[in-house]
Amino acid sequence: MEEQIKRAAEAIRNAKYAIAFTGAGISVESGVPPFRGAENSVWSKYDPECLELNYFYSHPKESWGAIKEIFYNFMFKTEIHPNEAHKVMAKMEQRGMLKCVVTQNIDFLHQEAGSRNVYEFHGTAGRVICTKEGCSYEVKPQDMDLSDMPPRCPRCGALLKPDFVFFGEGIPQETYKKSFDAAEKADVVIVVGTTGEVMPAGMIPILAKRHGATVIEINPSRSSLTNTCTDIYIAAKAGEALGLIAKELAIDVD
Numbered sequence: 001m002e003e004q005i006k007r008a009a010e011a012i013r014n015a016k017y018a019i020a021f022t023g024a025g026i027s028v029e030s031g032v033p034p035f036r037g038a039e040n041s042v043w044s045k046y047d048p049e050c051l052e053l054n055y056f057y058s059h060p061k062e063s064w065g066a067i068k069e070i071f072y073n074f075m076f077k078t079e080i081h082p083n084e085a086h087k088v089m090a091k092m093e094q095r096g097m098l099k100c101v102v103t104q105n106i107d108f109l110h111q112e113a114g115s116r117n118v119y120e121f122h123g124t125a126g127r128v129i130c131t132k133e134g135c136s137y138e139v140k141p142q143d144m145d146l147s148d149m150p151p152r153c154p155r156c157g158a159l160l161k162p163d164f165v166f167f168g169e170g171i172p173q174e175t176y177k178k179s180f181d182a183a184e185k186a187d188v189v190i191v192v193g194t195t196g197e198v199m200p201a202g203m204i205p206i207l208a209k210r211h212g213a214t215v216i217e218i219n220p221s222r223s224s225l226t227n228t229c230t231d232i233y234i235a236a237k238a239g240e241a242l243g244l245i246a247k248e249l250a251i252d253v254d
């Protein structure tokens with residue numbers, strides 16, 4: 001692995017436009033369960049149907065019941081904090097070595113670690129939207145009463161929807177454009193903690209590769225990208241690998 005770490009650090013050091021593409025795996029060391037591939041993965045306990053857009057509107061109570069258990073009970077109950085991997089990426093951005101993070105995650109941990117250019121490709125769990133008037137509300141334990149299901153807009157009483165992307169729902173247009181523009185410009189993509197299976201998000205590293213980028217992948221298990229798209233595969237956890245790359249780049253994470 002040492003060889004791959006050195007090659008990855010070299011590629012990042014010489015990059016003109018390095019970006020990161022992250023998935024649930026980067027937050028596993030922060031205590032956030034992944035969606036797939038682990039005993040405690042979300043889809044081993046819940047039917048993904050609960051996050052189908054049509055199901056949400058036809059069965060709002062049931063869908064919100066699962067959403068509350070999967071995301072909000074967990075978020076409100078558990079103190080989750082950025083781990084070494086999130087912090088290294090934020091430092092890389094501060095040092096001008098990383099232009100942006102395109103993340104599939106809705107846990108806000110990149111921003112909490114200090115990253116500023118974060119494109120939330122699948123939206124965020126931190127906000128809910130009124131399905132009638134479109135106004136949005138921050139989801140904070142003290143402000144968000146999730147006792148009555150499904151939650152309703154305090155202003156007009158319409159159904160509230162989490163501001164993350166459901167299966168069968170389009171990607172927010174501006175985020176989509178910024179993410180794919182970054183992928184086209186990238187000469188290095190650091191892919192961390194994703195199966196790469198969910199589209200169109202999974203096209204980010206593929207498009208970057210087509211435009212000549214070097215793809216670095218950090219994942220303890222091989223993904224759908226490893227054999228087809230990845231140039232430098234580091235079979236390690238996000239925190240460990242990015243900690244070693246940070247050392248090579250003389251980045252110290254407090």
Ligand code: APR
Nearest residue numbers: 023024025028034035036104193194195198219221237238
């Ligand atoms: N460090 C790095 N990678 C890890 C770690 C770790 N500590 N632990 C697990 N992984 C890897 C797994 O090997 C797997 O490849 O992270 C990946 C997690 O895969 P998923 O749970 O499928 O996450 P992701 O690829 O982000 O899912 C994409 O699917 O359900 C939808 O919208 C949801 O954004 C999500 C999308």
